[in-house]
Amino acid sequence: MKYLIINGSPRKGNTWKLVVAAKDNIRRVDSSATFDEIHLIKEGLPFCCGCSACFRLGHEKCPHSVKIIEIITSMERADGIIIASTTYFMRETSVLKNLFDHLCFMTHRPHFFKSKALIITTTGGVGGGQAAKGISSFLKSIGFNRCYLFSTASYSWNDYKINEKTGLRLSNVTGRFCKDVLSGKLHSPSCLLLIPYNLFRGMSISYAKGSEFETQDGVHWAEDHRKNSVYDSSVHVPLYKKLFGQLFYIIGKFAGRKMTVTYKKD
Ligand SMILES: Cc1cc2nc3c(=O)[nH]c(=O)nc-3n(C[C@H](O)[C@H](O)[C@H](O)COP(=O)(O)O)c2cc1C
Incomplete structure (x- = not known):
């Protein structure tokens, strides 16, 4: 299966360590797994300017449509999508939020009905679960079929080490995500x-x-x-x-x- 990793963190820090571990877990369940990566900070996607062209005229009319269509196409081609984000004040990063702002038109016209996501967030101490829930709520509103959430407190600015308990928890969530992707089953909407x-x-x-x-x-x-x-x-x-x-x-x-x-x- 093809997995797309969207890194919403502006760096490869604590959160990325968990993404690397999640990739290893996925390979164990799905030997055919391949991974593509989008590091949003490197995409140079300008801020959404609020013109509302996507809502009124279609997202092809967005002033940043070239980049946005490229990202949408990558998401469409993936069997499973991993979204990683550091927690900034209980929420996703502004880099990830900027992508979500560009996809907001899909809350009116949901699109990703076959997509399943694994959401990984880290936080210093508090608010990681809230950030993951916020990301999940957005993805579901644009059609995502199912979201698997993983969040942990790193208690570190840049020197996080995954302990055994967290590793097991991650392996459990990743395994469920991966098996669901492999099943091809689409769950009925809530x-x-x-x-x-x-x-x-x-x-x-x-x-x-x-x-x-x-x-x-x-x-x-x-x-x-x-x-x-x-x-x-x-x-x-x-x-x-x-x-x-x-x-x-x-x-x-x-x-x-x-x-x-x-x-x-x-
Ligand atoms: C701008 C900024 C905002 C942050 N906000 C929070 C927060 O609301 N709650 C918290 O516990 N930690 C907060 N942190 C700490 C990070 O979430 C934490 O260190 C995280 O594991 C860093 O992940 P990274 O290395 O992948 O960037 C913040 C860090 C930064 C730089």
Whole structure:
């Protein structure tokens, strides 16, 4: 299987030591494993400038589209994605957040339905779990099928050593991630994920082509394979979740009519 490592830390420090250990664990479970690496700090991705072109016109119109499309393509090609980030004040690094800002349009138009992630964070003492949860919450909102979280306190600025207990814990999480990637199984989405998915599906009708404030959301959700389905067709959704999703689609349709998100047209 092909694994992509996205290093959101601005250096190869404590967090990277765990990534190296995770790679060894993966090789033990998946002898065919190959690894690609993206070190975000070296990508030179400018800050998201907030133009909202991705939301309104499509991400191809982002001023940084060349770099962003390159990263999206690498993510699409991977069977498993490892996201590493140091904890900076209980959150992911600004380098990783900058990538997430560029992918925010996918919270309106989720995309990575086949993707599974292993998230690795370290922290000096506190907040690592919170950082990992924040990363997971973002990835799920852009479609990720499953996220495995690993976080530990390094109690060190630059001299962290993995002890036996942490090594075992990492091996356990990595093993579960790897077996899931190998299985190719896609898990049914949680009700919590079906809410925004179907609200956007419903609201997008008000932004369809030809409407006053048409957007790319309107184009995306009007596509045949998408407009009548409570989730991406590659993922099985049981009947009770279908009914639940459909309810939020109706709420979204209603909400879309009641409030319009405008933009300047000149
Ligand atoms: C800018 C900055 C912010 C940090 N914020 C926190 C924090 O909120 N909580 C904490 O316990 N440690 C914090 N730390 C410590 C690092 O999270 C910790 O040393 C981490 O293991 C370093 O990982 P790295 O070597 O991969 O960069 C911070 C460090 C830096 C440089």
